[in-house]
Amino acid sequence: MKAIRILVVEDETFVRMDAVEMLREAGFDILEAVNADEAIRLLALHSDIRLIFTDIDMAGSINGLELATIVQKRWPPIRIVSTSGHYKIQAGDLPAGARFFFKPYQPTQIIDAVHELINATWGEESH
Template identity: 55%
Template sequence: MAFSSHRTPNAPFAPGIDAEEPISAASTPSDTAVVLVVEDDPLLRMNAVDMIEEAGFRAIEASDADAAIQMLETRNDIRLIFTDIDMPGSMDGLALAHAVANRWPPVRIIATSGHFKVSETDLPSGGRFIPKPYRQHQLVNMLAGLSTAAHL
């Protein structure tokens, strides 16, 4: 299956984008919040970045938790993290979520997985979970809610 970076209103370019559920202006960020997307699958990472940027957020990306930690150590503009749970490396997405909550408490976290069901008690306080496959409006509304709650 080929993916295109161009989309018409009636043709979603990748799984998970829901052209029938428009994103309201109220659900997009008032100031451009930076979202760090942490996903080991390059196509899923690219898809998530596209969804997030289409909604008006700025997105940066990391292929694993170690790269995400390095980015957090060198940048002070990351306000939200959207991370896969099942990733290779020294830590999975849940361990990353807890490490971020301990070192960067203002950063809000959304975890995702197609293999695990996670309750919000498994995540740090304020963390959220969205199962794969997710729709663009679900992800964006969750990001917008967290960015509004954190006054980002």
């Protein structure tokens, strides 16, 4: 079975590298974007992306919350896991079903959330 594809969106290089490594080790196929603008371009090019793992505080024209809203409208089946070390999530900030984790997060928290969201949405095995 082909690995589930996840898009990691993070502007801090080392944080992105850690997230990519964590998800690859869990068996996922990963694409990377340095900001939400690049993420939207990749989402338009790759119809097999099933989940985005995005930071909220990013450089670029839109932040992770705005990215989540765009993803929900343009690609509703794609699930969203977001993270931030600074931003305090309020009710309604993220689309229904999205998950949020404060940095620093535990890798198992992210992996468990990814498995849960993908299995609930796609009814597929995680990898």
